[in-house]
Amino acid sequence: MNKPPEHVTLSAEEGEALIGRVHASGLCPSDCQVVVQVIRAYFWVVFALQEAKLRVQRLRRLLFGQGPKPEKPPAPEASSTSSDAVGKDEGGGELAPIDQETPGLEVAGGAEGSESCDAEASPKPKGGHRSGMGRLGADASVGAERTACHHEELAVGQRCPVCGQGTLYELPAGVEMRIDGHAVLSAMRYALQKRRCSACGALFTAKLPQEAGEEKYSARARAVLVVSRYSLGLPLYRLQSYQAMRGVPVPDATQWDQSEKVGDGRYVVFESLETLAAQGELISPDDTSVRILSLIKENQKMQAQAAAMGFSRPQERTGMFTTALVVKVGEQTICLYDSGRSHAGENLATLLEQRQADHAKPFVMSDALSRNEVDETTVIRCHCLAHGRRQCSDLEDLFPVECQVVIEVLKQVFDHDEAARDKQMNAEERLAYHQTYSAPLMDQLKGWLEQQGAERLVEPNSSLGKAIASLLGHWETWTRF
16 A cells, blocks of 8 residues: 655755756746745745644635625514614613724734634534433432442541541432343242152252242233333334343243233223213213224124125124223323224213212213214213314315304304413303303304305205204204303
C-alpha cells in the first residue's frame, strides 16, 4: 500500500530560490507572474497560521470574504407587533429606536469582534441525545430490592483514622444501582437427603423448606406467564424457546395449563364485579365483532347441515360479538366484557337479573340499534346524541344547508355540556343547566324538523328524510340529558 505524501513546508530562502527558478524557466511574463503570486500567497498563509494562529473559519473569511447572511423569516401579517408599534413598550412608554448609533449596539471591529459575532451566530449542532434522555435517578426504581451496606470497622463517635483529631458522625446514605437480568421463569432445585434403615428398610426423606411451597409452579410464576402472554403479547412458543435457552425449559402446553388456572381464579372476581355492576346507576352497552374458533367450527357444521336441507344459510344465529358494559357505580367505573353469540341487549338483560328490587331504574345509554333493545320497564332508555348528529354529518355533502342547521344547534348543546364538566357540576346542577340553556335550542330544532316534514320541504323517502324521521322518532330518548 502506498503511503500518503508527507506535508512539506518551505523556508523563506527556499521560497526565494523557487521564485528565481520560475523566472529562469523561460515562461512568458504573464505566466511567471501568476506562479509567483501563488507561491507568495502560500507563504503568506503559512506564516499567518504559524504566527497569528488564526482559526480556519476566520482564515476562510479573510481569503474569500464574508458569505451571504441567512434571510430572516417574514413576520406574520396579523402580528400584534406592527411597524406602528415599534418604539413603544407594553406600558405605552416609548423605547429608544434600535439603529447603528445606539450605544452598546455598534458592530465590533477587528478580529476579536468578528470572531465573537460568528460564534454567537453559528447554529448549534443538531442530533445527539438531549439532556437527561435515558437517565433515570435511583428513586425511579421503586421495585428495586433494598440492601443496607454498613461499615465493618468504623462507627459513629469513633476517632477519625486519617487525621486522628475529629470524630465520625452520620450522614445520609449514598445510593448505587446495580441492574441484573433473569429469565422470565426461574427455577430452584432442591436436593432432598434420604436415609434408609438397614433393618426394616424405612425411608426417611428431608423436608422442603417452608418458602418452597406445596406446588411446583408458584402463583407468581403463573402470573408472570399470564402477563407475558396477554399483556406483553409474547407468544407461548417464543417463551418456550427463551426458557430453553436459559436452561429452565417450560413447554408451551405447560404454559397454557398454568395460565388456565389463573383464568379459573378470575371468575370469582368477575362474578363479584357483575354483582356490583348490576346495582349501577348508569350503564353504557356496546357490541363489536369477534372471531372465536370454537364458534367458527359450529358455524361450519350449521352451514353444512343447512346445505344438506336445501337452505342457503342456517336458521340459527351465526354472529359472534363481544359486548362491553361500562357501568358507573357511585364514583367508580366497572368495565365488563362478554364474548359469544348474545347481543348487547341480551347481555344487559342477564346482568339486570342480579339487580336488587329496591334500587331505582338505571339509565342505559346506547345507540338506537335493535341489538341494544332491552325491556323498557326495567330501565330508563337514553340514546346517544352524538349518534343522532352523525346521521346528519354523514349527509352534509348532499344536503349542506339542512344538515348545517342540525349540526350548529347540537354544537351549542355540546358546548353547554363541556361547560358543565369544566365547572364540575353534579347531576342535579347539570340537569338544571341544560334545562335552562339547551332545552330552548332543542325545542326550536324539533319545530324546524317537524316543519320540514309537514311542509314537504324534504322528501320523506330520501336519506335526509329518514334521518329526520329517526331523530323525531327517538326525540324523548335523545333529550334525556
